[in-house]
Amino acid sequence: MHIFGGTVAEAAARVADPAFVAECAERYAGSYGRLPGEAEQRSWSRSWPALLRILSAAELGDLHLLLEYELPGTSKRVDALLLGHQAAGHPAAAKGLTSVVIELKQWTHARPHAAGTGLLQVGDRAVLHPARQVGGYVNYLTGWVPAELDLEVEGVALLHEAPPDLIAHLRNHLSSGPSATYPVLGAEDLSPDAAPHVLAERLRCSGLRPAAPEEITTFLAARHRPSPKLLTRVAANIAGSESFRLIGEQDKARQMIRKAIDTGRGTYRGHVVVVTGGPGTGKTAIALRLLGDLCGLPDANPRLLSPSATLTQQLSRAAGEMAKGLISTWTTRLPGELDTDRSVVLLDEAHRARTDRAWRRTEFSDALAKLLKSCAVLVLFLDEGQIVRPGEGTTVDELRRMAACEKYSFARIDLPTQFRCSGSRAYMDWLADLFSPGGHPPRWGGVNYDLALVDSPVQLEEWVAGHIRRGHSARITAGYCWPWDSSPEPPLSPEVSISWSDAAGEHLWKRPWNSKADRLIAGEGVPGRAFWATDDGGQHQVGCVYTAQGMEYDYSAVILGKDITRTAHGWQARPEESHDAPLKGLTAREYLPYGLNTYRVLATRGARGTRFYSDDPATQQYLRTVLPSAPS
Known part of the structure; x- marks a missing residue:
């Protein structure tokens, strides 16, 4: 999803018109069901003209530009994404598209944060260093875009209002490590008086040429899935974490759930597995270990979801940066690019799911029914005694009846032993x-x-x-x-x-x-x-x-x-x-x-x-x- 797609020249011709931001806001609302906040729209109005002046000065008007491009499988959005082809003679010229991730900041000051080198203090906010933010986006795209597209991914952070001393500070702040490879550019680096080829080089766009329209269409239509390499790294990271070691009944339950999943994958029209257990029985630890197991299966495309943003953020941190998109918060919006014959979705804290009867067209939760129909196997981790709000949660009986109504197979596994x-x-x-x-x-x-x-x-x-x-x-x-x-x-x-x-x-x-x-x-x-x-x-x-x-x-x-x-x-x-x-x-x-x-x-x-x-x-x-x- 993106809220503008076209050439840099087309965007530059329209960005001065207030109607341009208003139209983008309407497209945003069409995708997310709400208008963007006033602060976000003000940010667009300040950053987009600056970005387009810089790209125009670098003579990149023919490149394809996506504004507010949503990364596949997640709600994270890249401020701007440029798409083009490398010119003949470049090492990547024979490959497919080259994309350049652009992160826009309006900062004029920032200082180190006591929590570590990856964080900065901007006003009263603790924020991620922009080079690390860009690096995360680059790694994410590299891990999710289909290999057959042969996509080369670059990245740069543009702080178009930042003075030289701030830029020097930010560069020194991450002077080594993977994030140091992504340029952080300030107002002095982006002067329109610089030669076009110099600007293009600073923007990591040197030698980029327009891509054919059909290549852009192929990129936008491609099914984005986690790559085998990414899945292998996630599986290894989870398996090596002491925080998610399973013992006794927990590991036995994991094996039983694996058997139920294997029965459902590729065999039935749909399969529902309900894992019940009270507090401390290990539901979350088992769910994360199962994600690691599933990442190692052939043609894997699993997800670990939870209605609790607190839990998903904690799990994402435990599993590592590369697990973004595999672990996410779920309300009612379906995760992208699931397979109905192979994908397994693990729904932890299912008692927090939004299942309000006011949103139902049948006796069953629309959100859960859609989630079930989008994958081969849905595994729900559930404690009915932890439903704390009206309009949330489900029961084993309701899930069993829903599975029967849809002619899906059903299995229940109880976790009797608690370890807390x-x-x-x-x-x-x-x-x-x-x-x-x-x-x-x-x-x-x-x-x-x-x-x-x-x-x-x-x-x-x-x-x-x-x-x-x-x-x-x-x-x-x-x-x-x-x-x-x-x-x-x-x-x-x-x-x-x-x-x-x-x-x-x-x-x-x-x-x-x-x-x-x-x-x-x-x-x-x-x-x-x-x-x-x-x-x-x-x-x-x-x-x-x-x-x-x-x-x-x-x-x-x-x-x-x-x-x-x-x-x-x-x-x-x-x-x-x-x-x-x-x-x-x-x-x-x-x-x-x-x-x-x-x-x-x-x-x-x-x-x-x-x-x-x-x-x-x-x-x-x-x-x-x-x-x-x-x-x-």
């Missing part, structure tokens, strides 16, 4: 009893899991800080019972506010929610939301179910809000106390299962121990009857 929470079956059973509507768990007396109640959020924080000092991971989470209006960038507002009284008087504790920023680092000492559970600094913010679900850390501190309170009649829901928009308007009876599931999820993140605290005095008193007090 010190492997304590007693804790999981106790927790299930605690968070059932009328459950009456016995007082906790287990010895293989560190579980207790604290008297204040201050004690929660001190407990977490103590474990962090000893080198463990620990986090605080809470029900979504406080406003969340803070800016994504620091300073974050301390919106989680709890007051209480004791013999020493009145107290107030306030802390911020995790950042909403959708990137690795939100700001100094603050990770982006997807990395709150794993990266340093997350211990200073409070996470919610959407940033904790699918994650694991050593020690978990859980704050129960006033949306779920304990009375003599069991748990009662108070939806008016929730600030979670999708739950607004539910009756107390409708809200209760979602609220209980939310706290069940939060209470199963800690591998070694959990501490509870309730903001509701009556609930806190009830918890004293079933939990020991935390040691002072």
Whole structure:
């Protein structure tokens, strides 16, 4: 997908007309179902004229230009992509097309980021170095464009407003390594007074000639698939990761799932495999190892999807940069270029899938039905007890009926053994009893899991800080019972506010929610939301179910809000106390299962121990009857 395709000269003739950006915005909306934001359109209006002046000055007007070209199999977009042929005499002249990835930046300043050489601080944002960004795009295209196209890929970053000192700093910042091969050019390098051949050389376009229209058509129509070389690298990287070693029942389940997949691939019209298991049974680890297995199969074209952006970003980082496109977030849009006879799609966290009945044309989820019809085998990893929103999730029964209706084969595999929470079956059973509507768990007396109640959020924080000092991971989470209006960038507002009284008087504790920023680092000492559970600094913010679900850390501190309170009649829901928009308007009876599931999820993140605290005095008193007090 792209929002403009034509020659550089055609774009240059139109870019001064405000209608050009408006038309591109409409084409964007036609593809994505929404208009681009005002900031993005302003960026186009500033960068496109500068780019086209430079390309015109380099006498590249006959080359084919794609603006906002979406990389196959992902939602990532290249700012501009030039296509042409190398002139006779060039080593690549006998090959197919040459493409030049162009990343556009309007920066005038940037400074190093404490997190590492690949990141920069631009204003209050942590951003990827533009050369690394270009390198990622080049590697991605190299790994996904069909080999028969013989595509040569180059790349360059254009900072058309950047002064010489900034460019020198950026070049020095990545003076060695793979990313150093991609030029970073500033205003001085891009002067239209330079000779055309000099500009073309700087742009990595020296010797490029127009490609035939049919070659452009072939490039745009080509089915983009992961190359065997890329799949082999991904498989090796996953197999070598200690984080995804499988033991005992997990590896047995992996083999059973492989058998079910092999049965379905190329045999049936469609095949559904449902893998069920509670928190800590290894669903995500098994899914990633299966992706590695599938990458090694002949004619492989697998995908690992999840409705959780937090989980997919974590998995992508674990699997490596080369796994982009193989691992992605899924809402309702289908991944590109799947095969209905060979492709296997693994859908982790299927209980987070958007399956709202308002979007259904039949009794079944349109999104899941389309996903199933796009591949040979669909493997869903599911825990019905982790559905925390209306309009999300599915059940084993619904999936079985959907498969029968479509005449697909169906298999179910259960993961009975859990490895989180010190492997304590007693804790999981106790927790299930605690968070059932009328459950009456016995007082906790287990010895293989560190579980207790604290008297204040201050004690929660001190407990977490103590474990962090000893080198463990620990986090605080809470029900979504406080406003969340803070800016994504620091300073974050301390919106989680709890007051209480004791013999020493009145107290107030306030802390911020995790950042909403959708990137690795939100700001100094603050990770982006997807990395709150794993990266340093997350211990200073409070996470919610959407940033904790699918994650694991050593020690978990859980704050129960006033949306779920304990009375003599069991748990009662108070939806008016929730600030979670999708739950607004539910009756107390409708809200209760979602609220209980939310706290069940939060209470199963800690591998070694959990501490509870309730903001509701009556609930806190009830918890004293079933939990020991935390040691002072």
